[in-house]
């Protein structure tokens with residue numbers, strides 16, 4: 001089927017776009033720009049390059065903006081039916097594909113691929129088709145399209161059929177599941193996901209490990225990769241932006257407040273995450289409790305500053321997890337706290353300036369995900385840290401491939417082992433800590449977002 005062709009030479013597609021709209025009290029709409037690697041990556045090619053970002057309208061404000069014909073330059077929001085979007089995003093992307101790639105299912109209750117799952121899958125197909133059709137309509141002849149993530153696995157195949165002239169890439173920001181876990185998906189669905197992605201000319205992953213897992217799945221389930229090429233692009237932190245932003249006045253204000261909450265002369269163990277099952281926040285808290293148990297000498301001398309920002313709260317399992325994080329933090333404070341020492345300072349309201357303030361103050365950064373595509377916090381803290389910071393890092397985070405040598409590495413399931421690692425981190429000599437921080441900052445900023453994006457573009461154009 002041929003469709004009319006558009007004018008854009010470079011297109012990006014993702015569920016969440018670079019901007020959201022909020023409805024103000026007077027009914028007007030206020031645009032809020034997001035951050036993140038993709039935003040700075042795309043801004044690097046400049047506004048005149050004919051780039052277009054296709055994304056979903058996510059809330060009432062976004063839908064209203066589409067209805068009123070309001071749009072930022074270079075952004076096209078798709079107003080996909082709200083129920084279809086909810087099935088695709090909450091039902092399939094975040095409850096099934098996210099759980100498969102992060103190996104989060106818990107037997108005996110999960111997974112169950114029942115008739116409800118099949119109904120939601122039809123929505124996921126419709127949602128992917130809406131993206132493919134919009135991209136087909138907007139792309140100039142021979143344009144480059146880079147599709148993002150597990151929300152949009154079927155788009156490359158669908159788009160290839162509509163527009164064989166395009167150069168299509170797909171990038172996964174998540175891990176890829178090992179084949180024995182991936183094939184929990186019903187056979188026809190697993191095959192559809194792989195074939196959908198293989199519609200691309202080139203697939204990008206954050207680490208060699210995830211790329212290899214994908215290749216293994218293709219070998220086992222669909223007879224190999226065919227003509228599709230695979231590349232690894234380890235997205236790094238944006239050093240220039242972080243250094244500048246972390247020295248602005250609002251960050252200094254937050255540092256003063258945090259210093260008061262921590263108390264004079266105490267060490268600080270920092271973690272900053274979305275409240276996300278894969279981030280393993282509860283086991284992190286249990287490890288901290290174990291540290292206070294095994295090393296009473298740290299009581300009153302250390303504070304765990306934990307920022308756990310709510311995420312995907314439409315899903316009960318995320319709401320329950322948020323409550324569990326709060327329950328365990330309170331339990332530790334009740335058990336060990338003294339009139340002048342709060343062992344865990346937990347904040348749940350998202351505040352980027354405060355996150356940067358914590359990065360600057362951290363003696364130890366705890367990054368202990370069960371599984372993580374990359375984990376940018378691990379790469380950001382060493383850049384921003386004022387006095388050097390020891391990174392306690394899960395070997396299951398993608399960042400481990402680049403940072404493992406200079407981090408204190410943990411098995412994320414091992415609470416006692418993580419407590420030992422925290423003690424080792426707190427007692428590391430200052431000189432060694434400074435040396436390691438320097439190397440971590442260099443490794444973690446080796447591929448800044450703009451370069452990460454341009455690399456992929458060049459590969460597809462070449």
Ligand code: G6P
Pocket residue numbers: 016149173174311312373
């Ligand atoms: C994390 C993951 C990305 C994913 C994003 C979606 O950043 O690394 O792979 O696209 O979450 O989050 P959201 O809030 O849009 O569900």
